[in-house]
Structure formats: structure tokens, C-alpha cells
Amino acid sequence: MRPDHDELDDEIRGHLALDLKQRIERGEDPAAARLAALRQFGNLALTRDSIEAVWRPGWLETASALAHDMRIAFRSLMRAKGVAATVVVTLALGIGANAAIFSVVRGVLLRPLVNRDEDRLIYIRQSAPGVGNENMTFSMPEVDDFKSRIKTVAAFGDFSTVPLTLVGMGEPRTVQAGVVNGSFFDVMGLRPALGRLLTTRDDGKSAAGVAVLTYRFWATTLNSDPTVVGRTVRLGPGPATIVGVLEPSIPYPTETEVIANMVTSPHHLGATMEKSRTHRMTELFGRLAPGATFEQARAELAATHAAFVHENAKDYPTRGKVELTVSKLRDQIAAPARTVLILLLITAAIVFVIACANVANLILARSVRREGELAVRAALGAGSGALRRTLLAEGLVLCGAGAALGVLFAQPLVAVVARYAARFSIRALEVTVDSSVVWVGAALALAAAVLLAYVPRLPSTSAPSGFGLSSGSVRITPGTSRRLRMFATTQIAFSFVLLAGAGMLLTTLVARQAANTTYDLRHVLVFDMPMPATGLSDPKVLGVYEESARRIGQLPGVEAVATGSFVPWRDAGDRGSGINVRFTAEGYTPADGEENPRARLRTASPRFFSTLSVPLIAGRDFTDEDRRGGELVVIVSQSIAQRFFPGGEALNHHLNVLMSQPLPRRIVGIVADADDENVAGGPTLTIYHPIQQMGFGGRLFVRAAGDPHLLVTPVTRIVRALAADQPLERAATLEDVRAEVLSPERVNAFVFSGFAGIALLIAVVGVAGVLAFSVSARTREFGMRLAVGCAPRDLLTRVLSEGATIAVVGIATGAIGGYALARVARMFASVQLPSAVAVTSAALVLMAAAAAASLMPALRASRVDVMEALRSE
Amino acid sequence: MARDLGDNERLDLLQGTLDMLILRTLQWGPQHGHGIGQAIQAQSDDMLKVETGSLYPALHRLVKRGWLKWEWDVSEANQRAKYYRLTAAGKAQLSREKNRWSQLVVAIGRIMNPSANEK
Numbered sequence A: 001m002r003p004d005h006d007e008l009d010d011e012i013r014g015h016l017a018l019d020l021k022q023r024i025e026r027g028e029d030p031a032a033a034r035l036a037a038l039r040q041f042g043n044l045a046l047t048r049d050s051i052e053a054v055w056r057p058g059w060l061e062t063a064s065a066l067a068h069d070m071r072i073a074f075r076s077l078m079r080a081k082g083v084a085a086t087v088v089v090t091l092a093l094g095i096g097a098n099a100a101i102f103s104v105v106r107g108v109l110l111r112p113l114v115n116r117d118e119d120r121l122i123y124i125r126q127s128a129p130g131v132g133n134e135n136m137t138f139s140m141p142e143v144d145d146f147k148s149r150i151k152t153v154a155a156f157g158d159f160s161t162v163p164l165t166l167v168g169m170g171e172p173r174t175v176q177a178g179v180v181n182g183s184f185f186d187v188m189g190l191r192p193a194l195g196r197l198l199t200t201r202d203d204g205k206s207a208a209g210v211a212v213l214t215y216r217f218w219a220t221t222l223n224s225d226p227t228v229v230g231r232t233v234r235l236g237p238g239p240a241t242i243v244g245v246l247e248p249s250i251p252y253p254t255e256t257e258v259i260a261n262m263v264t265s266p267h268h269l270g271a272t273m274e275k276s277r278t279h280r281m282t283e284l285f286g287r288l289a290p291g292a293t294f295e296q297a298r299a300e301l302a303a304t305h306a307a308f309v310h311e312n313a314k315d316y317p318t319r320g321k322v323e324l325t326v327s328k329l330r331d332q333i334a335a336p337a338r339t340v341l342i343l344l345l346i347t348a349a350i351v352f353v354i355a356c357a358n359v360a361n362l363i364l365a366r367s368v369r370r371e372g373e374l375a376v377r378a379a380l381g382a383g384s385g386a387l388r389r390t391l392l393a394e395g396l397v398l399c400g401a402g403a404a405l406g407v408l409f410a411q412p413l414v415a416v417v418a419r420y421a422a423r424f425s426i427r428a429l430e431v432t433v434d435s436s437v438v439w440v441g442a443a444l445a446l447a448a449a450v451l452l453a454y455v456p457r458l459p460s461t462s463a464p465s466g467f468g469l470s471s472g473s474v475r476i477t478p479g480t481s482r483r484l485r486m487f488a489t490t491q492i493a494f495s496f497v498l499l500a501g502a503g504m505l506l507t508t509l510v511a512r513q514a515a516n517t518t519y520d521l522r523h524v525l526v527f528d529m530p531m532p533a534t535g536l537s538d539p540k541v542l543g544v545y546e547e548s549a550r551r552i553g554q555l556p557g558v559e560a561v562a563t564g565s566f567v568p569w570r571d572a573g574d575r576g577s578g579i580n581v582r583f584t585a586e587g588y589t590p591a592d593g594e595e596n597p598r599a600r601l602r603t604a605s606p607r608f609f610s611t612l613s614v615p616l617i618a619g620r621d622f623t624d625e626d627r628r629g630g631e632l633v634v635i636v637s638q639s640i641a642q643r644f645f646p647g648g649e650a651l652n653h654h655l656n657v658l659m660s661q662p663l664p665r666r667i668v669g670i671v672a673d674a675d676d677e678n679v680a681g682g683p684t685l686t687i688y689h690p691i692q693q694m695g696f697g698g699r700l701f702v703r704a705a706g707d708p709h710l711l712v713t714p715v716t717r718i719v720r721a722l723a724a725d726q727p728l729e730r731a732a733t734l735e736d737v738r739a740e741v742l743s744p745e746r747v748n749a750f751v752f753s754g755f756a757g758i759a760l761l762i763a764v765v766g767v768a769g770v771l772a773f774s775v776s777a778r779t780r781e782f783g784m785r786l787a788v789g790c791a792p793r794d795l796l797t798r799v800l801s802e803g804a805t806i807a808v809v810g811i812a813t814g815a816i817g818g819y820a821l822a823r824v825a826r827m828f829a830s831v832q833l834p835s836a837v838a839v840t841s842a843a844l845v846l847m848a849a850a851a852a853a854s855l856m857p858a859l860r861a862s863r864v865d866v867m868e869a870l871r872s873e
Numbered sequence B: 001m002a003r004d005l006g007d008n009e010r011l012d013l014l015q016g017t018l019d020m021l022i023l024r025t026l027q028w029g030p031q032h033g034h035g036i037g038q039a040i041q042a043q044s045d046d047m048l049k050v051e052t053g054s055l056y057p058a059l060h061r062l063v064k065r066g067w068l069k070w071e072w073d074v075s076e077a078n079q080r081a082k083y084y085r086l087t088a089a090g091k092a093q094l095s096r097e098k099n100r101w102s103q104l105v106v107a108i109g110r111i112m113n114p115s116a117n118e119k
Helices: A005-025 A030-041 A044-055 A058-079 A081-110 A140-149 A184-188 A215-220 A271-275 A294-311 A329-369 A371-379 A384-421 A425-430 A437-451 A476-515 A539-553 A610-612 A638-646 A708-722 A734-778 A779-787 A794-826 A836-862 A866-869 B017-026 B033-043 B052-065 B086-114 B114-118
Strands: A121-127 A153-167 A171-181 A192-195 A210-213 A231-233 A238-246 A256-262 A283-289 A323-328 A523-530 A557-565 A580-585 A598-604 A615-620 A635-637 A654-655 A666-672 A685-691 A698-705 A729-733 B069-072 B080-086
Touching: A005 A030, A005 A044, A005 A557, A005 A708, A005 B080, A030 A044, A044 A654, A044 B052, A058 A081, A081 A329, A081 A384, A081 A437, A081 A734, A121 A294, A121 A329, A140 A153, A140 A271, A140 A294, A153 A184, A153 A256, A153 A294, A184 A283, A192 A215, A210 A294, A215 A238, A215 A698, A231 B080, A283 A294, A294 A323, A323 A329, A329 A371, A329 A384, A329 A437, A329 A476, A329 A734, A384 A437, A384 A734, A384 B052, A425 B069, A476 A734, A476 A794, A476 A836, A523 A708, A523 A734, A539 A557, A539 A698, A557 A598, A557 A610, A610 A698, A615 A654, A635 A638, A654 A685, A729 A734, A734 A779, A734 A794, A734 A836, A779 A794, A779 A866, A779 B086, A794 A836, B017 B033, B017 B052, B017 B080, B017 B086, B033 B052, B033 B080, B052 B069, B052 B080, B080 B086, B086 B114
Parallel strands: A171 A256, A210 A238, A598 A685, A635 A666
Antiparallel strands: A121 A283, A121 A323, A153 A171, A153 A231, A153 A283, A192 A238, A210 A256, A231 A238, A523 A698, A523 A729, A557 A698, A580 A598, A580 A654, A615 A666, A635 A685, A654 A666, B069 B080
């Protein structure tokens, strides 16, 4: 029924024709009649527009009115650029932080895995909380027990990590390899990106060695070379064919570069692996049987576990309190990140609250200035809806711009937060900025805009006297002033909590970085020089090691060379490297019920201690005479000597390290404690063995006179010349290693300091805004004060003290609130209270910031021109 | 033809009454916009004058509500014109408006002439 444009024209034309005809019949002059008819009709365009308006849907009407309002809002905001820019930037920071963190949360906690039917995929873990072992993994007999008894799990996939030497693909190097059974990929529900994956035909001792590359390794190290499939390389002791590339998926439990079948790892074929129930190194995954629920599987697994623990009680010490946990793989992967991400979300929310408080403040101040205008409009008949719409339009323009800027700002922030969250969940590595950022940004902007429209009071017709209708001037009411101050105080309080938290992280970081380590960090260059599976018992391998060391020692600029088994800090995380052993000391008897003491087991070549600048306190260093077959000797750290030998007289006494063949070893030297597992060192129990007597090493240490990095190439050349397939990798100075080890903490401190910095910035703007407004609204008051003889200096201190009051009240509120919050949080998680230093410095920083923020308005107050101020109203 | 009254003597239409007057006018049969305006003016002895700026939006509003229908025909000026016709719903609406109008007249009359009612 709705008429189109031409139809309306026809109708109007028809009307005019009828009118004209009537006028001519009445005897009017045709030309005059035509004009009269047109005049009579009135405004043609307006009439047509109001006819068309009848047919427009109601929402369109409102929308076009809003668009009109937005145009006006935009124009009026352009006239208040300072306020507008502040609001936009503040919102952008708040919205950007939230959007970034939300996209990480979404990526890590909410997005499904790529694995087929990922909700049927379970992860099984055995732990021994009694001895603090969170993941003791499984031994093959345990896995076999599950496989033979469980009905609710269709298939199990086992996965263990071993370092294997890879030759034939670029430089010879050690790769982290996953060794899996044939059903692993089927259980995980993963597909090949190229070639094929492993199947049950690759199981067994007689199968050929085959390996699958992980996508990341293939894409980054091999530049996505499609010809690798089918290539034969040497992996571990024997040849292996690369049969395929795995699709991109989340590596769990550890990231590996290749995934190979059992044949490639001699260790997996050995009797220990197959028969020993306590030889645990396998992670276990399962896929629920059709029809079985997760709960059923969990119950059956727990029952079976309890049964075989009971049957083999001797292999499960009661002290360990061995238990089994079953979880969906997705939850398992996300679990450690949950707390951190929720913490981050709270932080981001706090920043958003501060930002909103600030924006509300500025808008409120602005709307107070506009009360005159709003009152006039209300008096002219604008309903409260129309007035709210004006304010809403302004809010939308501001928040829309803020959101756009915030989404831009979110992009770099996602990278930072993802890197941070990757410490807790590998899923974070693949988080990118997705469209959710935009949606969250838009939603937050909308929420902020609506909120802003409802902050200012509207002029009400019932109490018109409160508004300066006649003068249109600014009159600040006590209520408005109180609200402004409240918002500013809130900001300070929240900023204080964030600053104190960030201060805590920073002081910890600084303390760690400044911590004294025993080592000379600058001049020591370290390499990983992995041994072949045979170890140093092979004279040829030993020859390579010794000859390399000799030749490197002759290089110009090299002061000393040594080999050992452990790069300080860097090797602390890797499983199997940080070997701990129990020992007995001659003349020391543990108290009743106490276990034999534990110490770190390291190997060291002669000159190891002088290379790393670890002081020798008593006795001698290892020499070339401390070989296999010679007298068994050890060097111990000072703490061992002091704790287990009366008067620290350990030299020439014997130690018995409880390993496969416990033999007494004579202590020939005592060195200073050197904590190679924690950057902030403490007393350390370490037993060093001569590298040849223990038969394992794999780490090369070179002490340089000048810049150690210059030695990397010559050292590599020497080793390659001696053995072309000897891997030599991860060259770094100890200083680099420490920086790398501390980098997560640096990111940690950086993220929270970033948030705290943003909060501080916003709070400063907030305080400055409130005071600036209060000063400009009281120009007349200041003028009068000056006129009656008040010194400008007094006005300055007056305004400054107003700023200080806001800061002090805010800090006090923040301290009380933060303390209460920490107490509450302590009930659920281990929360540390920030140190006095952090709290005090946060308070000082805020006070200084508040003072700086009040300075500008204070100066303006003291420079008020008396005459102008008095004339202004 | 009716007298030509000056603008000052004409009455403004009460808000909401225009719809009712249009419906009433169309009771006599289909008519085009010009004719409706003329009829209202003539029937009120030239006391009421309907501006085209309000007449046409009102007509379209009534069509949108389903009380009127339109059809195209050739007018006495020998030109295409849109003729409006009352629908069944329009007739029902007219009788409702009539009732409300007489109630309103009585109510207003009581206020304006209280003595007349007491007699």
C-alpha cells in the first residue's frame, strides 16, 4: 500500500489541478490563479516529507533523530577538544585492555580444541602429593594394566619425551622428540597436514623407524618444505623416515619437534622400560568408548588404579599418597591459566572502572556547564527522552571513538598478554586478535555510552529554580561537587591497589636481578654439546670431547675451557637434567624417621670451577688423573661440608651416593655454594663428580677474556672439524641465560606495571580534570577572595590541598579495600601481601602524581584576574 | 458559495478531530483530497479550513491504519487523482469517534456552562 515517490507527485499535482480549475471557474486570471494555488498549498517539500514520514517505521524515526543528535554532538564536541580527547583516550585504554584480555581468555578457556570430538578426549595423570610430585607419569606395566582392564575407554595413547640427535636435516642437533604408540594419533583425533601419521603398524621392535614432524617445527625450521616427506634421516641411533607433518594442534604435555615410533628410542625397547613398574616416563591419554560417559570412565580408571596400587604395594610408598586424576584434555590444558586469566580480567575490569569513573567525571563536569542549555531546551518543551537522547548521542560519539582507538590499542596488547599467558597454558601461543575483540570493544563502548547518558541530572520542571535558566551560566551545586570528588577518589583508590601490586612484582624482579650469584656471568660462554646415547664410555666420543676442549683452549681470547653436565638455571626446568640423589655421609647418622639427605648430582671436568669463577674453599680441583678406574672422588659444596661433617672438616672423608652401585667416594675439595637452579641463590647441597667417572656431561663452558659472543663461530668450527655430526647448540653467556630465565617474570612485572601505569595516568587526568573544573567554576569566588586581600599564594595552596585531600582519602580507601580484598582472596588462593616498600612507594607515586595534577589548576586559580572574574556574572 | 472569512475568524482544528472529520466526510462516498478539504470547509460554513500540510499526512495515516483505502480515477479537472474510500474498519472507527466526541462536548459544556446544567 505504501506509495512511491511518483505516486505522491501525482497526488499533489492532481490536487493543484483541481484547485486551479476551481479558481479559473471563479473567474481568476489563469496566471494569477496558478500562483495562488501554489501559495495556498504551502511548502510542497515539507508536505511531501510529512506524508512520507507517516509511512516510515517508528524505529527509523528515532534512529534518524539520534543520527541528527550525533551530528550535533560531534560538532559540539569539536568545540571542546580537550575534554573529548581525554575521554576518548581514557576509554580507549580501558576498552583496549579489556578487549585484549577477553580475546586471550576466549582463546584459552572457551575455544574448542582442533582435535576430533575433543570432548571425548581425556588426560590421565598420576601424582604423589605426599612427596610433592605433581606429575609422576606412568610406567609401561601401569599403562598395560589400564589397557587390559578398562572398558569405558576405547583406546589409550601414550607419549613420552626424549631428546634424540637428529642428523640429516640442516645442522646436526638434539631435538625434543615425542615417542608414541601407534594408537596415539587416533586417540588424539589429529589429522596429517601432509603425508600420514603413525598407526599401529608402526608399533613393535621390528618396525622401521618412522617420524612425524610437528607443524611448528616444519613451518619455522624447515620453511614448510613439502619435500621432507619421504626423506630418511638419522634419529637417535638409527635411520628413520619422515612420513608426514602433523596438523597445527596444541602440543601437550610438552612441545616437541618430531613425534616418532618406539623403535627410534633404544631406551623404550629396553627391559627396564617394559618390566619396571617404577620406571615412569609416559603420559597417558584416552578416548572415551562409545556410550561411556566421562564420569563412568573416571570411576573405572580410579577403581583400576586403586586395584593395581594395592596389588603392587611395594612400588607405591604410602608416604607418597599416590593418586589418580582424570580430566578432559581441554580442561587440563586450560586449568593452570584460569587463575591468572581471571586475575588479569579483574585487573582489566578495575582499569575499566577507573576509566569509566574518569569519563563520568568529565562528562558530569561538562554537563554542569550545559545545564543552562538543557534547562532552556526543557523549558521549550523538550521531553526528558529528547534530552537523554542528546546526552546519549554525545556518549555514543565519544565511546565509539574510544572503542575504535581501543581496538587498535588491543592488537599489541594481545601479543603481550598472550606471551604472558603462554607460561600457564600453551593454548595462549596461538591466540591472535580475532573479531571478538571488536565485539567486546563495541559492547563495552555501548555500555559506557548508556552509563554516561544517565550520570548527569536532568533539569526537572518541578524544580526549575536550581538551574540557571536565565543566565545560562555555570553554578556548581554541592551535590555535583561531591559526585566529582567521589569519582576522583575512587580512581585513586583503585590505582593504588594496582600500583601496590605492580610494585610488589617489580621489587621481586629487581631483587632477583640484583641477587648475587657465585658465577662470573659476563665472561662465561655456555654450549649444549649433547652426548650420543652411548655416553662418554665410548673412547671415541670422549676423545672428541677432550680434543675439542684442548683446541678451544688454544684459541686467542679463551682463558679457560671446561665441560660439565648442567648449564646453571637453563637446565633447571628440563626433566632428567636436574638429577637429585640421596647420599650418606661418613660420621653422619640421620635422626630417627628422617630420610637420608638429598643433594644435586653434577659432573665437572678439571678447571670447571675456575672457568665459572666458583671459589675453591679447601682441597683441590679435579685433575686429568681422576679418570674411570681411578680412585672415586667428589667435590662438595660448602653447605654439605658444614651440615654433615663436624666443624666442616669434610676433606678426605667419604660420601656414599645412593645410586645403582653405592660406592664410597672421597671428598677432595670444597667449593662455595652455587645455586644453579634458582637465580636468587641460597644454601645449596651439591656433589660434583669427575665427568669421566660418571660418564655423562654434554655441556661446554668457555671463559673468554673479551666479548664471549665472538668465540661462538671459532668454537663451533673446531667441534665440527673433529666430529661433523656432533651437535653444538644454544650458545649463550650466563648473563643471557639469566635474562632468559627471568623473562617470564619480566613480562609478568611488565604487564601489571603497564596496567598500573594506565591506571595512574587515568587517575592523574581525573584529579586534574576535577580540580580544573572546580577552579573554573569558582572563578568569581577566587576573584572576590583576591579583591578582599587574599594572597595568590594562599589560593595556590588551597587548590593544591584539595588535590592532596582527594589523593589521601583515595589512598586510604585503596589500602583498606586492598587489604580486605587480599584477606578474602587468601581464603581461595595463596595471595602475597605487597611489602612495605611497594606500598609506600605506590602511595608516594600517587601523592606526587596528584600534586602534579593539581598544579595546573592551582596556578590558574592564583592568576585569576580580579576585575574580569567579578564582571563575569 | 460560502462567505470568505478572514484568517483571524477561522477556528483552529482541535487536535485529533481532523481524522474524525475526514471519516465523516467520506461517509458520503469516495472523494479525493482536494474535495475532502473543500467539503470540510463548506460544511462548516467556512469556519474550518484544513491546511493541505495536515490533510494529506492525515489521509495517509488513516490508510496506514486500515480505515481508508485509495483508488486512482480521473478527476473533474481531467487529471489522474487519488480517491479515498471508507473501509469497514473505518466505518466502525467513525462511530466510535462520534460517541467520544459527543461525550467530550457534554463534558466540556458542563464545565463551560455550569448553570445551564443545573436548570
